[in-house]
Amino acid sequence: MAVLTRQTRSFSAPTVALVAATAGGDTFVGGSANKAALLLVNEDASSVDVTIASQATAQPGLTSADTVITVPAASGGVGGTVEIPAPAGGWTPFIDSSGNVNLSYSAVTALFVALVERG
Numbered sequence: 001m002a003v004l005t006r007q008t009r010s011f012s013a014p015t016v017a018l019v020a021a022t023a024g025g026d027t028f029v030g031g032s033a034n035k036a037a038l039l040l041v042n043e044d045a046s047s048v049d050v051t052i053a054s055q056a057t058a059q060p061g062l063t064s065a066d067t068v069i070t071v072p073a074a075s076g077g078v079g080g081t082v083e084i085p086a087p088a089g090g091w092t093p094f095i096d097s098s099g100n101v102n103l104s105y106s107a108v109t110a111l112f113v114a115l116v117e118r119g
Contacts, residue, residue, distance in 0.1 A: 010119035018112035034090030
């Protein structure tokens with residue numbers, strides 16, 4: 001797993017550096033990124049599912065479920081783009097015992113990711 005570094009985007013610095021998604025998945029430190037969003041760009045002809053591993057303890061009668069987001073395929077020369085905002089309470093339900101949020105991908109061909117916080 002590669003570790004994603006939180007980047008700050010603002011009016012005066014609106015661009016961010018996207019990195020190639022890693023076949024074994026990616027991770028980021030949950031606590032320091034509680035306001036950060038995930039930005040995903042898919043330049044492949046097929047959609048990609050991104051799974052955010054849940055660490056929440058299931059309540060009696062309920063199961064703890066991972067969150068799966070589909071990033072659309074590229075179309076007309078434009079990459080399919082999804083921005084996943086931090087949940088209202090931050091990334092806490094997804095933080096593992098090491099303090100990280102773990103991502104996995106159904107495919108990584110031409111998939112790019114960034115962890116972005118608004119400055």
